[in-house]
Amino acid sequence: MKVAGRVVVVTGAGSGMGRELTLELLRRGARVAAVDLRAESLDETSRLAAAGPRLSTHVLDVTDRTAVDALPEAVVAAHGVVDAIVNNAGIIQPFVRIEELDYPAFERVMDVNFWGTVHMVKAFLPHLRRRTEAHIANVSSMGGFLPVPGQVAYGASKAAVKLLTEGLYAELLETNVGVSVIMPGAVATNIAGNSGVAAPGGTDAAAAQAAAARTLPAAEAARIMVDGIEQDRLHVYVGRDSRVMGAAVRLAPKQATHLIQRQMKRLLAD
Ligand SMILES: NC(=O)c1ccc[n+]([C@@H]2O[C@H](COP(=O)([O-])OP(=O)(O)OC[C@H]3O[C@@H](n4cnc5c(N)ncnc54)[C@H](O)[C@@H]3O)[C@@H](O)[C@H]2O)c1
Structure with missing residues (x-):
């Protein structure tokens, strides 16, 4: 679905890839309903965009089903229609290893990543079905197809998003709604800080510099995502690491798992 002139809802629009997605979509002529938990970060996205009425902001927690159910009406009030959602x-x-991960932390990851996506899909699908052409893009992760020790609950939540999205694609074939699952590799964002998690490998400058060298800038990730949506691709691999590991895990799953485990x-603490 070409995004020019379309109304696109983006969740997590206050930071990282969500902010860059918002800016990229606006640059390509879309209208955007930007959604985030944090009002101040949304204000900053709005300031950077300087897009006037083409951008609306909605402070909301995607785990709150009642709030998400009320969102389509707010988006329609701001923009008249809704054509696409990017979860x-x-x-x-x-x-930490699963042995040390407490239930509240496990449940929070599933609530935001999996249930947040489900809430959005269920709330918006009836509206999207009424358009001539519409799109759903769900952000999974390289961690959703490749097991990463220390991020097992996260991986499970993203694997759930991947299969949910592939299932939706199958259910919505031959309808007006296109579906994409987006699988970023390592992207330079503040996801650890925003998740309230200490970054692995410490916080010293050398470690931070080494990590930054291995990651894709968020703006580039956003361009790849919007290209994927515009080309109606089912699988959108973001970054060389994701593409390469996607192939490796299909060809040699055990060896690929051992490689990541060694890295x-x-x-992880002993
Ligand atoms: N950064 C990476 O390397 C990477 C890799 C693969 C996948 N991803 C995925 O990409 C997506 C974007 O991540 P990012 O790296 O840009 O992170 P980020 O922390 O920079 O941005 C995420 C945004 O989501 C918002 N958010 C968190 N919980 C929310 C909730 N319950 N309701 C509404 N908003 C909420 C945060 O406030 C934040 O603004 C995530 O789904 C992440 O899992 C990231």
Whole structure:
């Protein structure tokens, strides 16, 4: 679905890829309803966009089903219609093994990443079905197809998003609604800080610099995502790491798992 002139809802629009998605969609001529938990971050996105009435902001927690159910009406009030949703809001878990991960942390990750996406899909699908052409894009992760020690609950939540989205694609084939699952690799954002999680590998400058060198800028990730939506692709791999590991996990799943385990184990306490 070409996004020019369309109304697109973006969750997690106050930071990282959600903010860059908002800016990219506006640049390509879309109208955007930007959604986030944090009012101040949405204000900053709005300031950067300087898009006037083409951008509306909605402070909301995607885990709150009642609030999400009321969102389509607010978006329609602001823009007249709604053509697409990008379910991008997400959090990671503390970098610990599953033995040390407490239930509240496990449940929070599932609530935001999986149930937040379900709430949005259920609330908006009846509206999207009424358009001539519409689109749903759900942000999963490289961690949704590749097991990462220390992020097992996160991976499970993103694997659930992946299969939910592939199932939706199958159910909505031959309808007006296109569906994409987006799988970013490592992207430079403040997801650890925003998730209330200490970054693995410490916070010293050298570690931060090394990590930054391995990650894709969020603006580039956003361009790849919007291209994927505009090309109606089912699977959108974002970054070389995601593309390469996507192939590796299909060809040699055990070896790919061992490779990531070796890279991650030094980041986890013994
Ligand atoms: N950064 C990466 O390397 C990476 C890799 C793969 C996938 N992802 C996924 O990409 C998406 C965007 O991540 P990011 O790295 O830009 O993170 P980010 O922390 O920069 O942005 C996420 C935004 O979501 C918002 N949010 C969190 N919980 C929310 C809730 N309950 N309701 C509404 N908004 C909420 C946050 O306030 C934040 O503004 C996430 O789904 C993440 O899991 C990120």
